[in-house]
Amino acid sequence: MAAVCLQRLPVITADCSPIEQRFKQMMQQMELEKSLLSDHELRLMEDAERMSRKQGNEYDSDEEEGHGDQEIMLAQDLEDTWEQRFKSFQPAPRVRADLDKDLTSVQRCLADSLVLLAEQQVGAEKLWLLPQAAWQEGETLRQTAERALCSVTAAGFKATFLGNAPCGVYKYKLPKATRTESSVGTKVFFFKAILADSAPGTAPNTALLWVKKSELQKYLKPAYMMKVDRFILSL
Amino acid sequence: MNHVFRKLPVTVTQQASILSPSLCRTTPSIQHPVWCTASVGDREYKGMPTHGIGRWKYLLPRQAPKKKKDKTQMKQMVSATDTAYGTLNVKVSGYDMTVVEHYSQYIHNLCNRLGVQVAESYALPTKSTEVMLMQEQGNKMYVDAVLKTHQRVVQLSSLNTSLCPIFVDVLLKNQPEGVQLSVKEHTEADFQARFKARPELEGLIAQINQ
Numbered sequence: 317m318a319a320v321c322l323q324r325l326p327v328i329t330a331d332c333s334p335i336e337q338r339f340k341q342m343m344q345q346m347e348l349e350k351s352l353l354s355d356h357e358l359r360l361m362e363d364a365e366r367m368s369r370k371q372g373n374e375y376d377s378d379e380e381e382g383h384g385d386q387e388i389m390l391a392q393d394l395e396d397t398w399e400q401r402f403k404s405f406q407p408a409p410r411v412r413a414d415l416d417k418d419l420t421s422v423q424r425c426l427a428d429s430l431v432l433l434a435e436q437q438v439g440a441e442k443l444w445l446l447p448q449a450a451w452q453e454g455e456t457l458r459q460t461a462e463r464a465l466c467s468v469t470a471a472g473f474k475a476t477f478l479g480n481a482p483c484g485v486y487k488y489k490l491p492k493a494t495r496t497e498s499s500v501g502t503k504v505f506f507f508k509a510i511l512a513d514s515a516p517g518t519a520p521n522t523a524l525l526w527v528k529k530s531e532l533q534k535y536l537k538p539a540y541m542m543k544v545d546r547f548i549l550s551l
Numbered sequence: 552m553n554h555v556f557r558k559l560p561v562t563v564t565q566q567a568s569i570l571s572p573s574l575c576r577t578t579p580s581i582q583h584p585v586w587c588t589a590s591v592g593d594r595e596y597k598g599m600p601t602h603g604i605g606r607w608k609y610l611l612p613r614q615a616p617k618k619k620k621d622k623t624q625m626k627q628m629v630s631a632t633d634t635a636y637g638t639l640n641v642k643v644s645g646y647d648m649t650v651v652e653h654y655s656q657y658i659h660n661l662c663n664r665l666g667v668q669v670a671e672s673y674a675l676p677t678k679s680t681e682v683m684l685m686q687e688q689g690n691k692m693y694v695d696a697v698l699k700t701h702q703r704v705v706q707l708s709s710l711n712t713s714l715c716p717i718f719v720d721v722l723l724k725n726q727p728e729g730v731q732l733s734v735k736e737h738t739e740a741d742f743q744a745r746f747k748a749r750p751e752l753e754g755l756i757a758q759i760n761q
Contacts, residue, residue: 323720329728429724479716508716510723547717551724 317504318460319448321483321548322432322475324511324526328410330427359391419525422511430526431548433535434468439491444525444535446544448504457482461507469524474512483508484547486540506547636710638670638737641722644702645730654730655703658722665718668708675702675745706737 332340353361415424424430434447449464451457458480465475482505489501525535529550533541641658645651655672662669678700683692710718719734726732 325723325726478719479712481713481716483716508720510720549720549724551721 317448317450317502318457318464318482319446319504319506320461320465320475320477320509321446321506321544322465322473322509322511323548324422324430324432326429327426356391356394360395363390363392419527420523422526424526425528428528429550430528431532432469432473433525433527433532435523436468443537445540446506456480457505458507461505461509465509475509476512478508478510482506484543486543488539506544508547634712636712636715636736639707639710640735640737640741641705641707642675642702642733642735643705643730644700644733646698646700647729648699648701650727651701651703651730654725654727655705657725658705661718661721662705662707665714667710667714667718669705670708671704671706673704673706673745675704677701 410426412423415421418424422430432447433444435442436445436448438445447464447468449460449467451460455463458477462477465473484506485503486506487501487503489495490499527535529545529548532544532548536544643651643655643658659669659672680698680700681694682696682698684695685691686693722732
């Protein structure tokens with residue numbers, strides 16, 4: 317059996333903790349104090365100086381050389397136009413509380429990485445697992461994982477698999493009722509993949525959830541959770 | 552000047568006495584200054600007792616002299632085997648130079664920690680992009696901003712297939728904003744692209760070939 321661990325990487329940066337914020341402010345202040353004046357700031361200063369000289373009594377416009385262009389468009393005017401454009405720009409909201417609560421949406425919790433879970437029929441019961449499929453003769457385990465993604469989710473997710481080698485394994489023994497001569501239990505190999513685009517084409521037929529690592533414990537069985545926990549990075 | 556002359560007869564007589572004590576029996580001991588009669592036979596070296604104490608280059612293996620005219624050769628490209636990828640180029644590009652450089656340093660340090668061998672770590676030339684906007688009143692485009700794209704490449708000589716998904720996952724999770732990451736295989740063309748084209752040389756070669 318092979319399963320796929322499909323992850324959606326964070327879209328926006330995580331918020332800084334209080335210490336990080338204070339450090340960031342301090343570093344910005346230090347860099348500002350140590351830095352040299354930029355071209356724009358030098359131009360501002362020159363223009364201000366020229367304006368003050370113009371207002372003065374002894375002003376001879378012939379003495380000013382080569383500043384014809386700059387007198388038409390002052391640096392201060394440029395700054396004002398930039399300020400206005402900035403004010404008219406509306407960025408999208410970073411955190412949307414309604415989306416965060418909706419576990420089935422891909423857009424929830426943009427600052428964390430999410431893992432896809434599917435509810436699958438294993439033996440007699442329905443369990444929440446990473447999407448898995450049985451291995452067939454003649455295909456590599458990675459192809460099985462790709463098939464698992466397409467068939468179980470049926471939602472047309474475009475994913476990039478990170479490598480041919482599995483990142484984790486979970487083995488369990490089947491209950492005595494279902495054991496046959498050849499198979500006592502199953503091993504499930506996990507493959508990592510990254511979600512490429514966030515818009516699934518068709519509606520999925522099985523129940524799908526996007527969960528953060530901290531919420532995984534509520535849905536997975538303890539033994540399974542222990543093995544899966546080891547390879548899902550929460551950075 | 553005087554001390555030089557004073558030392559010369561001392562050393563000459565001492566050397567003579569070391570090499571052939573039998574011959575020097577004839578030399579009168581009056582020529583030896585008083586202060587070195589005791590240790591004449593023990594000294595095996597000339598000058599200071601610590602003469603040549605710092606010599607170490609004779610211990611190193613012999614190196615062929617480096618010719619300066621060698622063209623910079625490409626490091627040997629490793630080809631992919633069943634268990635490892637070949638030479639890979641991890642390219643980091645973005646607009647903010649400090650962020651790009653720090654991220655490439657982070658990748659390099661991560662490779663050192665994980666035991667992945669880093670062949671080379673170099674920077675490609677910066678590309679300047681001019682953002683031009685249409686003027687509101689007229690038809691002319693005017694320059695709004697100049698954006699510079701910086702690129703840094705970390706070349707890995709080989710990457711174990713079992714390590715690859717973990718490595719790439721860590722890189723992706725730690726990717727800062729505004730930075731693009733791409734992992735590709737290294738080719739001869741990539742190496743040649745780093746050099747500047749020399750049109751005169753190419754013109755002369757074409758002429759010779761004709």
